[in-house]
Amino acid sequence: MLKLLFDRKLRKLPLRFKIFVLRYALSTHNSKVPDRLDGKKVLSIHLPPYPSEAFDTFLKAQLKASEGEPVPEIVNISLTTECKNDCWHCVTRNEEGVLEKEVLLSTIKRLKELGTFQFLFTGGNPLLRDDLEELVRAASGSSISLISSPGFISDERAKSLKKAGCQGVFVGLEHHEKKKNDELMGFDGAYERSLKTIRNVKKAGMLTSTWVVVTSDMIEELDDYLKFVRSKGVTDVAIFEPIIGPRDEILEPYEREYLMNVQKEKNPDYPRIISGPFMDSSRFMGCTAGYNRMHISAQGDVYPCDMLRETWGNIYEQDIEKIWSEMNQEYSEPICGCLALDNTEEKLPAYFNKLIKDPEK
Numbered sequence: 001m002l003k004l005l006f007d008r009k010l011r012k013l014p015l016r017f018k019i020f021v022l023r024y025a026l027s028t029h030n031s032k033v034p035d036r037l038d039g040k041k042v043l044s045i046h047l048p049p050y051p052s053e054a055f056d057t058f059l060k061a062q063l064k065a066s067e068g069e070p071v072p073e074i075v076n077i078s079l080t081t082e083c084k085n086d087c088w089h090c091v092t093r094n095e096e097g098v099l100e101k102e103v104l105l106s107t108i109k110r111l112k113e114l115g116t117f118q119f120l121f122t123g124g125n126p127l128l129r130d131d132l133e134e135l136v137r138a139a140s141g142s143s144i145s146l147i148s149s150p151g152f153i154s155d156e157r158a159k160s161l162k163k164a165g166c167q168g169v170f171v172g173l174e175h176h177e178k179k180k181n182d183e184l185m186g187f188d189g190a191y192e193r194s195l196k197t198i199r200n201v202k203k204a205g206m207l208t209s210t211w212v213v214v215t216s217d218m219i220e221e222l223d224d225y226l227k228f229v230r231s232k233g234v235t236d237v238a239i240f241e242p243i244i245g246p247r248d249e250i251l252e253p254y255e256r257e258y259l260m261n262v263q264k265e266k267n268p269d270y271p272r273i274i275s276g277p278f279m280d281s282s283r284f285m286g287c288t289a290g291y292n293r294m295h296i297s298a299q300g301d302v303y304p305c306d307m308l309r310e311t312w313g314n315i316y317e318q319d320i321e322k323i324w325s326e327m328n329q330e331y332s333e334p335i336c337g338c339l340a341l342d343n344t345e346e347k348l349p350a351y352f353n354k355l356i357k358d359p360e361k
Contacts, residue, residue, distance in 0.1 A: 012063055013355075020354040024284070033235055033272050037167065037207060044272055045146065045168040045207040045236040048117060054144045057117040064115065065292065066357050070332075071115030072324050074293040076122055076306060077104070079132070081298045083125040085150045085172070086186025089213045089242060091306050092124055097298030100316075101131050107296070107315050108138050114321060117143050120170075122306075124298065125151040133164040140165025148172075148211065150185060153197045158204035168207030170238060171197050175218070176228035195232060202233045209236035209271075215249055219258060226262075226270045239263075239275040243307045243340050250341070251277075282336040286349030289339055290331025294324065304331060307340035 010018060025043060035042050040049035048054035061073045079099055081092040108119065119139035126132055127149050139145040145165055150172030153161070161169070171194050174184035178191040187193075194210075201208045210229050214222060222239075229237060239259055242249040251259070256277045263275040280287045290304030290312075297303065300314045302323045313323035334352050337344035 010059060013059075013066060014357055017062075017066070017354040020350065030266065030268060030270060030272055038205070042207065044274065045170075045209050046118065046274060048144045049167075053142050054117055054140075057115065057142050061115050061117055061292070062355065066355050068356070070292045070328060072111060072292065072294050072328075073116060074118045074120070074288075075111055075116050076120045076293070076295045078122050078124060078296065078298040078306070079104075079126040079129050079135070081124040082128050083123055083150065084187055085125075085190060087150065087172070087174070088184065088186070091309075092298065095298065097300075098129075099296070099298055099300060101134070103300070103315055104135060105138050107320050108135070110320050112139070112142055114324065118146065119143055120146045120148055122148040125149050127151040127153060127157070133160055136161060136164040136166050140167075146170065150187075150190065150194070151197075152193045153200050155200045155203065158197075158200040158206070162204040162206050166206055168209060168236070169197070169201045170209045170211050171201070171234075173198075173210040173229065174212055176221070176225045198229075198232050198234060207235045208233060209238055210234055211238040211240065213240045213242055214251075214259060215242055216251065216255055219255055222262065226267070226273070230269055230271045234271045236272045236274065237270075239273060239277075241277055241341075243338065276338075280336070280338050282345065282347055282349050284349060285351040286334035286336045287339050287344065288334045290327050291334045294327065302327070305340065307338075 037049050042049050061071050081095045136145040144167045148170035173194045175181040181191040241251050259275050260278040263273045263278040279285050295303045295306040300316045301311045302313050312327040335344045
């Protein structure tokens with residue numbers, strides 16, 4: 001890790017930023033979690049392996065940000081709203097749409113030119129697309145491709161996605177107990193389906209993550225959940241807090257604080273953890289919706305994030321660069337807290353404070 005941070009490609013980044021990232025990586029590293037993919041160093045499912053062309057794209061994006069010219073580093077694309085599940089928190093449950101392949105390919109190409117280092121294909125269920133491998137292939141190389149799905153990936157499909165260039169898969173698993181999981185995901189059999197998918201994705205040589213929306217009730221069982229998924233070979237877990245749905249599901253400040261702290265829990269029985277409340281806080285990146293990330297809906301609408309349904313344009317009608325430029329002018333800096341929850345604070349997050357170059361030097 002130390003050698004990586006002082007690679008010649010990073011020399012232009014502020015020293016205080018490199019030290020900050022080093023401290024963060026060391027504080028969250030879990031030695032029992034596999035940290036290599038195809039022989040290359042991996043810090044997280046969310047980041048490109050090192051060394052790689054995609055990692056160079058990531059570094060260039062940080063350099064642009066340090067100079068006050070952020071690029072759309074991370075782009076989530078909802079390929080379709082179709083899905084057999086009925087998860088209570090799904091943002092697309094009452095929507096319909098399927099993005100056209102040719103428009104997608106053109107948009108992906110342009111975003112790669114703008115500096116995107118990560119594409120996440122989501123839905124609905126993106127696995128229902130027969131052209132998913134083609135889209136993954138188009139997004140890979142100078143970027144990494146990830147898939148988020150509550151659906152089933154067979155052994156053969158996992159091999160096909162890996163061959164196309166997919167780095168990892170986020171598998172929907174809401175609870176470590178079968179009955180509770182199937183109730184939360186709104187599909188009888190979702191539990192076994194997700195566990196089979198985890199096995200197949202792992203066998204194919206991809207990184208495997210689960211995602212879970214943690215309610216007040218789930219907080220008490222989170223330790224058991226994290227140990228359970230780790231025992232199944234899961235390398236990473238994405239933890240989200242409730243944002244849409246019944247207001248009584250919104251977490252209290254002390255519950256959010258718990259989810260912030262769990263990310264830095266150095267438990268060897270846990271996978272690597274990315275906790276939304278921690279990432280959005282003043283301790284790390286803050287909310288970067290519209291600042292260095294965007295979401296493209298299955299109807300082609302462009303939002304700062306999937307939870308902030310604020311339309312800035314449509315890829316069928318406008319050039320993605322123009323849409324990004326206008327949105328980024330509004331969100332010129334990250335902000336502490338979640339814009340969708342409207343709990344933001346008037347200060348800059350630690351990551352941004354360390355990243356931006358000192359104008360006096």
